[in-house]
Structures are given as C-alpha cells and as structure tokens.
C-alpha cells in the first residue's frame with residue numbers, strides 16, 4: 001500500500017523536544033525515532049508527560065522547543081497527512097444524550113478518499129470495521145449507552161475505516177476486558193505486520209507491553225530508557241522510572257500464539 005516507504009526511513013523523528021504545560025516542564029529534551037511497521041509503548045508514572053508527548057506529536061499541544069518530523073517531512077501537518085494518523089485519546093468526552101449511533105460514529109471516519117464510494121460500499125466498510133472489533137451487534141446502539149470498553153472498540157473501528165500509516169493510542173486498553181485485550185493486541189499485531197502500520201501507544205500494562213511491543217520508551221519527563229521490552233523493563237530500570245520495585249513478567253515475542261483475528 002505504501003510502496004515508496006523505505007523501511008529505514010523513520011515515520012516519526014523527535015529531536016530535543018521540550019513541552020510546557022502551564023508553568024510545568026512536562027516533557028524535557030526528548031529525542032527518538034520510530035521506524036515504520038513497529039509497535040512502541042511509552043510507559044512511566046502518572047504525570048510523566050506521556051499524553052503531553054503524544055499530543056505534541058499530533059500537533060494538539062505546542063512544543064516549547066525542538067523538532068518533530070512526521071513521515072518524510074513533507075506536507076507539514078496537512079489535512080492529508082492528518083488522515084494518515086489514527087488517534088484514540090485517553091478521554092473521549094461527549095454528551096451522553098447525543099443521538100449518534102455506533103455505525104454513524106464509525107462512518108465519520110470515512111473521508112475524501114471515499115468520495116467515489118456509493119452508500120452500499122460505505123456501509124460495507126463500516127460493517128467490516130465493526131466486525132474487526134466484534135461490535136456488529138451494537139451497530140445501531142446509541143454511543144451514550146456503550147460501556148467504556150465498547151466505546152474504546154468503536155474508536156478503534158473509526159480508525160480502521162481508512163488505511164493509516166501511524167496509529168497513536170493513549171491507554172486504549174483501559175476498560176477493555178481480558179479477552180478484549182488479547183484480541184485488541186492481535187488486531188494491532190496484524191495491522192503492523194500485514195499493513196505496515198506504525199503503532200505508538202501509552203500504556204500502564206507492563207505485562208502486555210512486554211508481550212506485544214517491539215520497543216519501550218520509559219518516560220519521566222525525560223526519556224530515561226528505550227529499547228526492547230526484554231532489555232528495558234528490568235527491575236533496576238523500573239525502580240528508577242517509578243521509584244518502586246516492579247518486576248513484570250518479560251515475554252519473548254510469539255505472535256503466532258495471538259488469536260487469528262479480532
């Protein structure tokens with residue numbers, strides 16, 4: 001799908017990034033690069049600047065200093081470039097009485113790339129996305145009546161109706177049940193492997209991170225450690241990051257053990 005994408009060309013380059021929230025330096029001189037087709041987690045304690053960092057990458061929060069380059073650096077944050085990024089925020093505040101149903105919300109993800117589609121085709125695309133997140137039964141349900149975990153799945157379906165190069169998730173699995181977590185992880189793995197999506201997610205679940213991510217960034221305002229889960233999530237590093245003894249179970253990657261589909 002992205003034939004001209006070199007696998008050695010980073011999809012995100014962040015250099016010397018500092019971001020203030022009010023008077024507080026929430027992200028302090030952070031630099032990293034992400035390659036396409038990789039799944040990276042940002043971990044760290046509450047208030048470590050994780051959401052601030054991703055909001056800054058998305059252009060939702062202005063940086064104090066530093067550089068962020070997305071994709072090949074062309075087009076800045078053009079409308080088209082934004083369409084290539086899927087984002088599931090930590091919070092999705094909305095008026096619960098708003099009369100929007102699930103399929104309509106997912107359909108809002110369709111964009112100018114679908115101008116040629118007739119109604120039937122659009123319905124099929126929405127149905128396929130809902131199928132991938134196991135929510136076809138809720139297609140006509142009002143969004144205000146969904147559970148927290150179901151709403152997260154709907155937001156993922158919204159991201160799935162368009163091919164993305166980058167998917168940014170802020171604690172997307174919070175509120176998703178144990179089976180849903182596995183299925184969600186399998187779907188992300190599939191998008192990464194089959195469609196070369198790059199995934200950047202904020203997570204507090206070190207066990208899941210060690211199972212499914214290719215790399216981890218440990219943030220506490222500064223980027224303290226970065227590398228594979230096996231080399232990064234050591235008790236010594238986690239003591240430094242969280243100030244407490246934490247010993248996650250580190251798993252070797254065995255994607256074949258993931259469920260086939262979501």
Ligand SMILES: Nc1ncnc2c1ncn2[C@@H]1O[C@H](COP(=O)(O)OP(=O)(O)OP(=O)(O)O)[C@@H](O)[C@H]1O
Nearest residue numbers: 021022024026044045046047048049050051052053
């Ligand atoms: N709009 C704001 N105005 C002032 N301070 C803010 C604002 N937003 C965030 N902060 C502060 O910036 C710091 C970083 O917040 P951020 O949401 O990035 O942390 P986080 O690592 O995502 O935390 P959590 O794990 O709790 O979600 C926190 O101390 C927070 O209180």
